[in-house]
Amino acid sequence: MVSERGLDVLRAIVHDYVASREPVGSKSIVDRHAFGVSAATIRNDMALLEEEELIVAPHTSSGRVPTDKGYRLFVDQLADRRPLSSAQRVAIEQFLGESVDLDDVLSRTVRLLSQLTNQVAIVQYPTFSNASVRHIELVTLAPSRLLVVLITDSGRVEQRVIETGAPVAPEVVERLRTAIGDATVGFSIAEAAAALEKLPAGVDAPMRDVAVLVTDAVIGQLGHHRQDRLVLAGSANLARTEDDFRGSIFPVLEALEQQVVLLRLFGELQSDAFGVTARIGRENAAYGLSETSVVVSDYSTAGETARLGVLGPTRMDYSNNMAAVRAVARYLTRLLGES
Structure with a gap:
């Protein structure tokens, strides 16, 4: 059983590792975060987290990094459900508000979402089975x-x-x-x-x-209105994070190219009470994406629901990405509802 302080230590490890990509040690946690306890106490907390398979040492005598299970606990219980800043919300409204038709608005959506998250952005076309x-x-x-x-x-x-x-x-x-x-x-x-x-x-x-x-x-x-299709942007972001993949990024690139894999994955995801969901690491193994995470939300238009989200390595800024995906999805629903 992980204590409240242990959960706070896990949160600190996730934040620091996402920011630096360096394994996190007890001394750095004490230096960077106001726990008010010694490094030895933090080491004991980290040992318990390791026993629970929430963190792991990538190398002997190194600091610790989150596991897929650790990221899952972070997303479910520890991630900040913060909104985007007012400047970010204004940028979304201005950029998407200049769209001239659906194709343009979805193209702008993935470009904007990729810039907000530094991940691969994906948006699904509505099937419009009810359109006339x-x-x-x-x-x-x-x-x-x-x-x-x-x-x-x-x-x-x-x-x-x-x-x-x-x-x-x-x-x-x-x-x-x-x-x-x-x-x-x-x-x-x-x-x-x-x-x-x-x-x-x-x-x-x-x-x-x-x-x-x-x-x-x-x-x-x-x-075209009855076919599932995806629009993508930001694939170059994968190259910038290639070191986060222990193997090769080529299976991820192939999945992006073969959209049927992503369409199947999107079809299984359901948004949580906050309007967003995440699939992390090994949860995506069936799709050949065991080293990636996917953050997804729904948007609606003309009575149809489709999904948009981001894909990247498991070492991603989940709090920011979930906030961005949720905000863009909500604005897209509002924009398309007015068209």
């Missing part, structure tokens, strides 16, 4: 080139250029625009896709080939 089509526009860019613009009621905008291979008359473009709008606007993503699959068979033969090209493009755009 607000508008579809068909624009002539050149005689044989069309631009298809899809807008959903969630604010998502998709654009795609189509090469028709032959000039398309303006009246054909207008008739297609009207037919596609009638078949999709106001309908759900799934309903619109089903209607478009049947549309080419119902148009005049001279415009059928173009109708196939256009409807295929729109169906592809609609399909």
Whole structure:
């Protein structure tokens, strides 16, 4: 059983090790923290922490570093649940508030979160299974080139250029625009896709080939709303912390590249009472990420919930990262709810 002072010693070890990456000894704890006891007493506390497998000596006669179990206890009981500073909150609002559409806001989100935490930032696209089509526009860019613009009621905008291979008359473009709008606007993503699959068979033969090209493009755009996708930023931060990985960082880089692994991991996580959760070290072994920690929170838009978070080595600033992830998720929910 760990005493209250022992827990305070563990907190000090975590803070000092995260800050310095150097094993923490009893003398440095006495020098840096106001425990009011001798180094010998702190050594006894550290011995008890080691017996509980909360800290470990990486080398003979060295100081101690937290174990995965120690980090877990720190996150669950000892981490400061502090809010971001007012300056950080203003920066979030200003930077994300300049976004022009969903793609832009999610891109800005991961860039901002990476800067706030110095970790790899990840955001999951909402699937928008409940979204509906607000508008579809068909624009002539050149005689044989069309631009298809899809807008959903969630604010998502998709654009795609189509090469028709032959000039398309303006009246054909207008008739297609009207037919596609009638078949999709106001309908759900799934309903619109089903209607478009049947549309080419119902148009005049001279415009059928173009109708196939256009409807295929729109169906592809609609399909993006039903696929799980991730946006990432800050992978270079892993290189800066490469020494924190006892083995190689390549399995982590592969997991980032193969998004299906992260999507499975995100799918299992549930936010705690503070709106954020962390998976630490060996808890991620099933995903090949046993030397990493993941901090995640939920955000909502258009009735759908998705997740955002950060990934990095187990030696991370959990208090700051949890505060940043939670704050960005809350602001993102508010921002998307207003769009």
